[in-house]
Amino acid sequence: MGENGRCRLWRSAFLQGGTQVREHVIEIDPSRPLAEEPGRGHNRWHEAIEPVLEVEPGDLVVYETRDAFDGQLGPGSTDRDVGGLDLGPVHPLTGPVYVRGAEPGDLLEVELVGIEADPWEGWGYTVEVPGFGFLRDHFPEPYIVHWRLHEGYAESEQLPGVRIRYNPHPGVFGVAPSAELRRRAAEREAEAAEAGGFALPPEPAGAVPSGEPVASEGLRTVPPRENAGNIDIKQFSPGTTMLIPVHAEGALVSTGDVHFAQGDCEACGTAIEMRSRVRVRFGLRKGEAERRGIRDLQFFRDTYFTAPELAVPRRFYATTGICVEGEGANHSEDLTLAARNALLNMIGHLETRGFDRRQAYALCSVAVDLRISQTVDVPNLLVSALLPLDIFV
Structure with a gap:
């Protein structure tokens, strides 16, 4: 944890409310998959995953993030490549970050300060993966749309005459579950699958960390749960604050799967996927989750979450x-x-x-x-x- 070579930390030169604010940066190498940098992230939810760094409430943290499929796709990828995707490494998350003083029963306050879109390449994608998505029975064939990410909008030669305005948000943002919540979630999702539903049980293939017990016990990142996780809420754009119940000491906060833009449905299972830099500020509301009986994510803001003509x-x-x-x-x-x-x-x-x-x-x-x-x-x-x-x- 702290300044251990896996992240970069410096003190900013400005004061906020009379207090010097520290900003911490978790850097990644976007040319390498998460499995080659396991000390900087994970793709399963488990309370035993070691944090990358510790921060104080009020500190700023910058997460550099990989794309949702962990670099398996690139600007030259084809529909055939989509058909061969390995879903085991989905989603590569950056973190976790240990927030000092956070304890079960608290509410973690997360202010999304900003998102920088794909600072490395200016490319994004939308894919239709066989067997996944809201209309998977109607769309069994693989498909990919390549996007050119400009300042403020995205365009694609495969969707001529379309320009999608920039509305960035983290697809996945969450805290670690407690051991009890992790076991309960695994059991109820197994019951849902046995009843004919669609659920992804813990799976060690592609897991990061790859060691036990995380690989075999860690929850897949696909569904949202009480720890937030894969929320895909486009209103969680810069300027929005989330309140997440804390389940494990230090909260252990991670993010990834960042979107350039998305409809309120993400129907095919992907948005405009990209790599990014996500800047957040953490706060704590001591005991408030337990006191108010809050079990699930809540969020708020005081301005439009995007340009008014896009919000409405x-x-x-x-x-x-x-x-x-x-x-x-x-x-x-x-x-x-x-x-x-x-x-x-x-x-x-x-x-x-x-x-x-x-x-x-x-x-x-x-x-x-x-x-x-x-x-x-x-x-x-x-x-x-x-x-x-x-x-x-």
């Missing part, structure tokens, strides 16, 4: 979906089915604009917002899919 699209086209299987069965109060129908209807609309189905699915993932329009008019709940029209240039 000035011009849009929307489709809707209800809980009916085509012309078939009517399911009662099934938001998943309603959301799928809204999204499939949007893909159909995008086809009328000249996109093929795979292009449309990717575009939905990075730009379309799924909104729960109503949950009371039984049996048919209603979901809307909003396409902001200002993305077309």
Whole structure:
């Protein structure tokens, strides 16, 4: 921990509230996969993972991050490469960081100060991975969209006439679980899989750290849980503050899977994925999680999370979906089915604009917002899919 060669630390030259603020930087080599730099990160959640550094509440921390697939893809990657991806190394996280004074029952306050997009290469990607994504049964073939990341927007030759505005946010941001929470999560997710659901159990193949017990016991990073984790919340952009219940001493905070932009759904399973530098400031609310019974992530801000015309699209086209299987069965109060129908209807609309189905699915993932329009008019709940029209240039 501390200044041990795995991170860089310096004191800033400015005062904040009369106190000198320290900034710590966790540097990585983006040309190397996480397994070659195991002292700087991890891709499983486990309370026994050693922290990279210790900080005081109020300190600034800069995390340099890898992309979600840990460097398996590059600007020359093809659809075939997507079909051969190894999901074991997903997601490579930078950290954890030990916050002094943080104890179970506290609320960790995380102010997202800033995100620098892909400072190494200016490239990002969106992929459709077989067997993954909200509409995986409709899109079984691998597909990749390459993005050129400019200052303020992204463009792709594969989606001509589309310009996606910059709205960066960490896809994964979380704290370590307690041993009890880790065991409970593994058990309940196994039960969900046995009941016919889709869940990823602990898997040592590709795990970092690769030693035991972390490799065999560590939770996969794919779902969000009480420790936050893979939240994919585009409103967690610079200027937003998160409140996360602390489960382990020091909180043990990590991040990765940073997005250049994303729709409120990340439908195909990826956004505009990129490497980045994430700057945060930590604070503590002692005992507040236990005192208020807070079990899950909360977040807030006092300004627009992005440009107002993007936060509330000035011009849009929307489709809707209800809980009916085509012309078939009517399911009662099934938001998943309603959301799928809204999204499939949007893909159909995008086809009328000249996109093929795979292009449309990717575009939905990075730009379309799924909104729960109503949950009371039984049996048919209603979901809307909003396409902001200002993305077309």
